[in-house]
Amino acid sequence: MEAIIHGCRLFYRMQKKEDTQAPTILLLHGWGCDSSMFSFIESDLSASASVCSLDFPGHGKSDEPPEPWGVPQYAEQVKELLSQQSIDRVHVVAHSFGGRVAIYLASTYPDLIDKLVITGGAGIKKPLSDSQLKRQQTFKRYNAVLNSMKNIAPLATTANKMQTSLRKRFGSADYIKLDEVMRQSFSQIVSLDLYPNLANIKSSTLLIWGSMDTETPLWMGEQMEKEIPDAGLIVFEGRTHFAFIEEWQRFLVIIKEFFFGGNNA
Numbered sequence: 523m524e525a526i527i528h529g530c531r532l533f534y535r536m537q538k539k540e541d542t543q544a545p546t547i548l549l550l551h552g553w554g555c556d557s558s559m560f561s562f563i564e565s566d567l568s569a570s571a572s573v574c575s576l577d578f579p580g581h582g583k584s585d586e587p588p589e590p591w592g593v594p595q596y597a598e599q600v601k602e603l604l605s606q607q608s609i610d611r612v613h614v615v616a617h618s619f620g621g622r623v624a625i626y627l628a629s630t631y632p633d634l635i636d637k638l639v640i641t642g643g644a645g646i647k648k649p650l651s652d653s654q655l656k657r658q659q660t661f662k663r664y665n666a667v668l669n670s671m672k673n674i675a676p677l678a679t680t681a682n683k684m685q686t687s688l689r690k691r692f693g694s695a696d697y698i699k700l701d702e703v704m705r706q707s708f709s710q711i712v713s714l715d716l717y718p719n720l721a722n723i724k725s726s727t728l729l730i731w732g733s734m735d736t737e738t739p740l741w742m743g744e745q746m747e748k749e750i751p752d753a754g755l756i757v758f759e760g761r762t763h764f765a766f767i768e769e770w771q772r773f774l775v776i777i778k779e780f781f782f783g784g785n786n787a
Contacts, residue, residue, distance in 0.1 A: 545613055546573070574612075593711055628719075628727075
């Protein structure tokens, strides 16, 4: 299915239960992935609930956003999709970047999310070391000069080439491979620290983390558990950022019990 929301074509799948009392589960994927990463649990969850999954703009079958978006814009698009589907309350399963969106939604719209599962969730920042801070400042200074040069016709081509080299030197692998709109979106996303939002989450929250996660290290899950009022943390020992796939059967059993309890189908 497709919907045009906030000027962007969004691809999504909706499996609705005939039972209007059945809950709806929203699946939010990570950066660089798409909704197919949850295909292994969709059919199982749909036995007990309506299930909505989507491709975030710039991922999968969805278009890129019309302009650079940050977490709020991505989240508001999801909120609008749910409104269009007449869904006013959901359970959520979110991975990595999807965790950023889920944290924003849960803290901004406390009545929207009933139960929240975050696995390998991003959104809180570790203070930069002195060397990292110096590197960041150097990049910003050089990049500002090159942006000014691009406005001078004879220098524009050279400035573009130099900017590409600068990004290769200072940017992460994810950042380098993106086009300009998604690159600026990525910058906005990773610069937003959602730590202050955690205390405002009213949803019952289950955090599932791999002990060997290097993308969103375990300390992030531990910090979220401390700051979210009603949260618990389960650690999959020896597993990575994709712990929920590496031990998908265990993951599925846990989240079904969390969502459905004694009504687990």
